[in-house]
Structures are given as structure tokens and as C-alpha cells.
Amino acid sequence: MDIDLIFRIAAIGIVVAVLNRVLNQSGREEMAMMTTLAGVVVVLMMVISLISNLFDSVRTMFHL
Amino acid sequence: MREIVNEGIELLLKIIGGLLVISASGLLGILFSNRLSLRYKELNNLRRFMQMLETEVTYGATPLPVALKNTSNKAEGLISSFFICISNSLTDRSFYTVWDAWTYAAEAVLVGSSLQRADIELIKSFGSILGCSDREDQKKHFELFYLQLKHQEDAAQAEIKRSAKMYRSLGFLLGTAVFIVLI
Numbered sequence: 001m002d003i004d005l006i007f008r009i010a011a012i013g014i015v016v017a018v019l020n021r022v023l024n025q026s027g028r029e030e031m032a033m034m035t036t037l038a039g040v041v042v043v044l045m046m047v048i049s050l051i052s053n054l055f056d057s058v059r060t061m062f063h064l
Numbered sequence: 065m066r067e068i069v070n071e072g073i074e075l076l077l078k079i080i081g082g083l084l085v086i087s088a089s090g091l092l093g094i095l096f097s098n099r100l101s102l103r104y105k106e107l108n109n110l111r112r113f114m115q116m117l118e119t120e121v122t123y124g125a126t127p128l129p130v131a132l133k134n135t136s137n138k139a140e141g142l143i144s145s146f147f148i149c150i151s152n153s154l155t156d157r158s159f160y161t162v163w164d165a166w167t168y169a170a171e172a173v174l175v176g177s178s179l180q181r182a183d184i185e186l187i188k189s190f191g192s193i194l195g196c197s198d199r200e201d202q203k204k205h206f207e208l209f210y211l212q213l214k215h216q217e218d219a220a221q222a223e224i225k226r227s228a229k230m231y232r233s234l235g236f237l238l239g240t241a242v243f244i245v246l247i
Contacts, residue, residue, distance in 0.1 A: 011244045012241065015241045016241075018237060019234075019237050019238075019241070022237065023234075025230075026227065026229070027226065042245060
């Protein structure tokens with residue numbers, strides 16, 4: 001769990017926001033929607049192991 | 065001490081790699097953008113030199129291979145090679161009709177260029193009427209061809225205005241995204 005991950009997620013967020021704006025501006029709205037979704041999927045994949053750990057600890061804490 | 069140096073080298077390598085990725089992707093975007101503007105320029109050139117060809121044929125009454133060669137000397141780049149290819153195949157008598165030579169040259173020279181499929185089909189369809197009728201009829205066919213070419217040109221111009229800037233920014237942004245995900 002390092003601070004690097006948070007910076008990386010923030011940078012991806014910025015890039016996706018700019019991409020969204022550029023694509024909306026040129027009229028390719030469906031492509032903008034697709035890149036937003038792709039950005040969400042990428043961030044999710046980066047974070048998935050941490051989420052799995054979180055669910056494990058929640059489960060052990062409440063079934064104790 | 066050694067760890068600090070190693071870390072510094074690692075950071076430097078990351079920065080160099082990132083610059084390479086971003087510039088490569090950005091250059092790809094610029095390439096796509098240039099292809100659009102090249103298509104417009106080629107269509108414009110084609111129209112101007114077809115007008116020269118028409119003048120030579122209808123007013124100078126020069127035979128087609130010679131007229132093509134003369135026009136190709138004044139032209140440059142893609143159109144020049146196209147005309148030279150037709151002229152050579154006509155003088156070599158490798159094809160029976162002008163249409164065959166024209167279609168062959170269109171497939172050989174124009175397919176790999178920045179012209180789209182629709183443009184190439186338009187050019188090929190013009191070859192079927194070259195040299196088949198009298199002077200007035202040829203002039204009318206030339207006029208129709210110019211109108212269609214102008215239409216394609218306007219479409220290319222609109223496409224440039226719409227997409228050129230987008231392709232450029234897209235290249236750099238996708239490079240940045242790859243860099244962020246990998247680093």
C-alpha cells in the first residue's frame with residue numbers, strides 16, 4: 001500500500017478527463033464514452049488486489 | 065550510496081523510456097493527421113493536372129501518351145508517377161485499351177497512397193470514357209469528373225477540419241496514458 005498508486009490513479013483520471021474533452025469536442029461522443037469506460041476498467045484492475053484484501057479483512061472482522 | 069545511484073539510474077531510464085513512448089505515439093498521431101491533409105492536396109493536384117491534360121488533348125490534339133508525358137513533367141509526386149505509368153504502358157502496347165492501362169496504373173500507383181478507396185474508384189471510372197468519344201463529349205465528361213473531384217475535395221477538407229487536431233492530441237494523450245499505466 002504505497003502512495004504511488006494514488007498518484008497513478010490521479011494521473012489516469014486527468015488523462016481520461018482530457019481525452020473525454022478532446023473526443024467530445026470533435027463530435028466522437030461514443031468514442032469518448034468508450035475511453036471513459038476503459039479508464040474505469042484500467043483503474044479497477046490496478047486496484048483489484050487491494051479491494052480483495054479489503055473484503056477479506058471485512059469478512060474476518062465480522063465473522064469473528 | 066550505491067542504492068542512491070541505482071535509484072537515480074532507474075529514474076533516468078524511466079524518464080527516457082517514457083519520453084520515447086510519448087513521442088512515438090505522438091508522432092503516430094501526427095502521421096495520421098498528415099495523411100488526411102495529403103489526401104486533400106493530392107485530390108487538388110489531380111484536378112489541376114487533369115485540367116492541363118484536357119487542354120492538351122482537346123485543344124492541342126496531341127495523342128494521349130504524349131499528352132500524359134507532357135503533363136507528368138509539369139506535375140510532381142503521385143500524379144506524376146500515375147501519368148508516367150499510363151504513358152509507359154500505352155507506348156509499350158502492353159494493354160489493348162486506354163481503360164485497361166488506366167485501371168492498371170490506378171491499382172499499381174494509387175492504391176498505397178493517401179487517397180481513399182472512393183477516390184480511386186472515381187478515378188478508375190473516368191478511365192472508361194477517355195478517348196472514346198468526340199471532342200465535345202470528352203469535354204462534357206471532363207466537366208463531370210471535375211465536379212465529382214471537387215465534391216471529394218470538399219469532403220476531404222471538411223474531414224481535415226474535423227479530425228486533424230483530434231488525431232494529433234489523441235496520439236500524445238494515448239502515449240501519456242500508456243506511460244502512466246506502465247510506469
